[in-house]
Structures are given as structure tokens and as C-alpha cells.
Amino acid sequence: MLRASPVDVDAYAATMPMKRPGKPENVAAACSYLASPDAAYVTGQTISTNGGRYMGSA
Known part of the structure; x- marks a missing residue:
């Protein structure tokens, strides 16, 4: 999808x-991590897979 974008990715x-x-x-x-036993105790988290794009100050 991004290859056809007019944006210089x-x-x-x-x-x-x-x-x-x-x-x-x-x-x-x-997704694999969240579906694995390693994430068995993970609850209520947001995992952003965005390369740090939205690491702003709140």
C-alpha cells in the first residue's frame, strides 16, 4: 500500500x-508475543508498533 503512496516513505x-x-x-x-504464554500476565496495555512516531509529551 505504501509503495503506491505519493508520500516519500x-x-x-x-x-x-x-x-x-x-x-x-x-x-x-x-501479535505473536501477545498470543504467546510469555504474555500470560499482561493486561490492559497498549503496545504501539509505530517506531516511536507518537512519543510525545502528554
Whole structure:
């Protein structure tokens, strides 16, 4: 979807803390963790897979 975007994805990603665009594997890894026994005691959390894009002060 982003390949067809008129936005320069690499230039936009360079402004983010991770300095790269996200990959489907990044979201898949978070989903895999949440579905695994490792997350058995995790409740009520927001896990943002956005490369730090929205790390603003609240």
C-alpha cells in the first residue's frame, strides 16, 4: 500500500526515532508475543508498533 503512496516513505521515516519504515513483521512479532504464554500476565496495555512516531509529551 505504501509503495503506491505519493508520500516519500523513506524521507518521512527518517523523521521518526527508529529512522526506518515499519514492516509487517514488526506488527506480527507484537501479535505473536501477545498470543504467546510469555504474555500470560499482561493486561490492559497498549503496545504501539509505530517506531516511536507518537512519543510525545502528554
